[in-house]
Amino acid sequence: MEWSAERYGPQAWLVRFGRDLSAETMARALAVARELEAGLPEGVREFTMGYATVLLELDGDEKAAARWGQRALPGLIEQWRALDLATTEARTVEIPVVYDGEDLAGVARQTGLAEEEVIARHSGRDYRVWLLGFAPGFPYLGVLDAALHLPRRETPRPRIAAGSVAIAGGQTGIYPSESAGGWHILGRTAATLFVPQAAKPFLLRPGDTVRFVAVEATDV
Amino acid sequence: MFEFLEVITPGCGATWQDAGRPGWKRFGVPPGGWMDAAAARASNRLLENPEDAVVIELALQGARFRVLADGWLAVAGASMGWPTGTARRVARGNELAFNRHQSGVYAYLAAPGGWIAPEILGSAAVSARSGLGRGLGKGDVISCRRDPMHPGWCPAEEGSPAATYPWVIEVRVWPGPQWSEFSEAARGTFFGTCWTVSSHIDRMGMRLTGATIPTPPATMPSEPVLPGSVQITGGGQPVVTMRDGPTVGGYPKMAWLDEEACRRVAQVPPGGTIKFLPPEE
Numbered sequence: 001m002e003w004s005a006e007r008y009g010p011q012a013w014l015v016r017f018g019r020d021l022s023a024e025t026m027a028r029a030l031a032v033a034r035e036l037e038a039g040l041p042e043g044v045r046e047f048t049m050g051y052a053t054v055l056l057e058l059d060g061d062e063k064a065a066a067r068w069g070q071r072a073l074p075g076l077i078e079q080w081r082a083l084d085l086a087t088t089e090a091r092t093v094e095i096p097v098v099y100d101g102e103d104l105a106g107v108a109r110q111t112g113l114a115e116e117e118v119i120a121r122h123s124g125r126d127y128r129v130w131l132l133g134f135a136p137g138f139p140y141l142g143v144l145d146a147a148l149h150l151p152r153r154e155t156p157r158p159r160i161a162a163g164s165v166a167i168a169g170g171q172t173g174i175y176p177s178e179s180a181g182g183w184h185i186l187g188r189t190a191a192t193l194f195v196p197q198a199a200k201p202f203l204l205r206p207g208d209t210v211r212f213v214a215v216e217a218t219d220v
Numbered sequence: 221m222f223e224f225l226e227v228i229t230p231g232c233g234a235t236w237q238d239a240g241r242p243g244w245k246r247f248g249v250p251p252g253g254w255m256d257a258a259a260a261r262a263s264n265r266l267l268e269n270p271e272d273a274v275v276i277e278l279a280l281q282g283a284r285f286r287v288l289a290d291g292w293l294a295v296a297g298a299s300m301g302w303p304t305g306t307a308r309r310v311a312r313g314n315e316l317a318f319n320r321h322q323s324g325v326y327a328y329l330a331a332p333g334g335w336i337a338p339e340i341l342g343s344a345a346v347s348a349r350s351g352l353g354r355g356l357g358k359g360d361v362i363s364c365r366r367d368p369m370h371p372g373w374c375p376a377e378e379g380s381p382a383a384t385y386p387w388v389i390e391v392r393v394w395p396g397p398q399w400s401e402f403s404e405a406a407r408g409t410f411f412g413t414c415w416t417v418s419s420h421i422d423r424m425g426m427r428l429t430g431a432t433i434p435t436p437p438a439t440m441p442s443e444p445v446l447p448g449s450v451q452i453t454g455g456g457q458p459v460v461t462m463r464d465g466p467t468v469g470g471y472p473k474m475a476w477l478d479e480e481a482c483r484r485v486a487q488v489p490p491g492g493t494i495k496f497l498p499p500e501e
Binding site for chain 1: 244
């Protein structure tokens, strides 16, 4: 995979390091995020991760950003290419889920699996937090069992309750606050992913291991 | 702390806003903040407040307030049946009605010293969809930092002439990250169409109608999205991402609007039209 970089407006660069949702792309994303979390390169004021991209927003004007792209960015990319992708120690966070989501039956029908099998496959493996995005504290988790890959719902729901656990494509995630969304809802969790006033507002961080544990409604 | 107004109704929407909360995008937190920074800062300047003091952002029309104490207020931005671009004396017992939409979308209401509002992650900017605060509601009593009778200076009742916002605008764009993945024909449609602002506009995004743009065949994994991005949905409709929009998304981005272009676009009400001009070579 070739790394590439392009302008995103006059003051930002978007660096691309993959096209697919593979384990290797995830390892790269986590390694780059870890580097940037440890310290922003000079001239960079903020970074945002995508699955296979990182956005670097720069200080200064258009000219300074263009110059930075020519002088500093190639070296930075070289450094990132050389990063060790071996998995570093990750925290494991268990998320209790009541699997009674409104799309569970539909997912079972579309995948040809029994509902119990959908639940078993969803909760039967560990995921890693690939990135946070979309809404505060929303974790994009990889990688979902291939038997559960479905396109998004044709019509997004205007309202998805906080705590909803959902899937789309090769992804699974948890809605931290009520929002609209087009993912298939499998269940709900009582875990709080975003507490705005807390010293540590976000439950999950990129690189964390997440394990969904099926529980009965009375346990939540 | 000086109690100044009581909310009778927030109308189409009334929220605390300031310059927003940069630095949190990688946690999924949108930058937020005023939709029209120039108008918001102007409202603060009319009272000699710090430019970044908290203001109330009103959307479209309908908001009404009861005045609880004699004092000064300033309004800038959209015109909603109340003088805009000026500071005004108001008296206890008055009712302020922003109930006639005349031009623009977002108006800013400033009070002496700035309004007092709860801060989350370093900013008072409300982003209700993100679980960051809530809009003003009926019966809320709101307070400002200075004695309403004594703003930073002695304001004149006539300010600069009120801005009127056009219903038809042209804005220059920057190429978006997927610019080159759109076909020549797709770009031709994008720049050749006078886009109509639909009724689906809010602090997250503005949906435009007018034509269908052929989208690139490949689907892409979600990637970072900046406010001002013009995304083309699966159905081929442009959506302009605004201050509270998602931080990452999977729609291809044809173009990007800088802050000045973005605030002009934000002030075009439903039914108004926007023409995009190709990037400068």
